[in-house]
Amino acid sequence: MADTTAIGLHQASADQLADKLNTLLANYQIFYMNVRGYHWNVKGQHFFELHTKFEEYYTDLLTKVDEVAERILTLGHQPLHAYSDYVRVADIAEDKNVHDGEACVRGIVQGLQTLIELQRELLSLASDADDEGTASLASDYIREQEKTVWMLNAYLG
Numbered sequence: 001m002a003d004t005t006a007i008g009l010h011q012a013s014a015d016q017l018a019d020k021l022n023t024l025l026a027n028y029q030i031f032y033m034n035v036r037g038y039h040w041n042v043k044g045q046h047f048f049e050l051h052t053k054f055e056e057y058y059t060d061l062l063t064k065v066d067e068v069a070e071r072i073l074t075l076g077h078q079p080l081h082a083y084s085d086y087v088r089v090a091d092i093a094e095d096k097n098v099h100d101g102e103a104c105v106r107g108i109v110q111g112l113q114t115l116i117e118l119q120r121e122l123l124s125l126a127s128d129a130d131d132e133g134t135a136s137l138a139s140d141y142i143r144e145q146e147k148t149v150w151m152l153n154a155y156l157g
């Protein structure tokens, strides 16, 4: 049917989901680079602990960047792949020259909060469209990142 995608979703729903996923992708890419910056720039007594932890986070973000982009392709759309587009589309702002460990951790908490909020909206759209693939991706990310927010807030005291 002309109004159905290769995986049997309504075309209009797939278009809307891909658009939301591209917004999510842009946010992941900016956030990834921010966390990479925290890994490089953090200073102080907790350097070794935070430098290592930030590497764990940005490595995980890179995996999610690829999964989100490939979900967009699975829906029959084109993932954004230029930094100029990411900066234009993302809600998360670039965070430069942050050296204080607690400020880095706060930046990560705020970034995760933005991602969680976007993914809740995505989950709701995906559920309405019977798109279980996108819904389960979003709910897995939400559950993981909610736990990370708890741990980072525990770190901040």
Ligand SMILES: [Fe+2]
Pocket: 039, 055
């Ligand atoms: Fe490194």
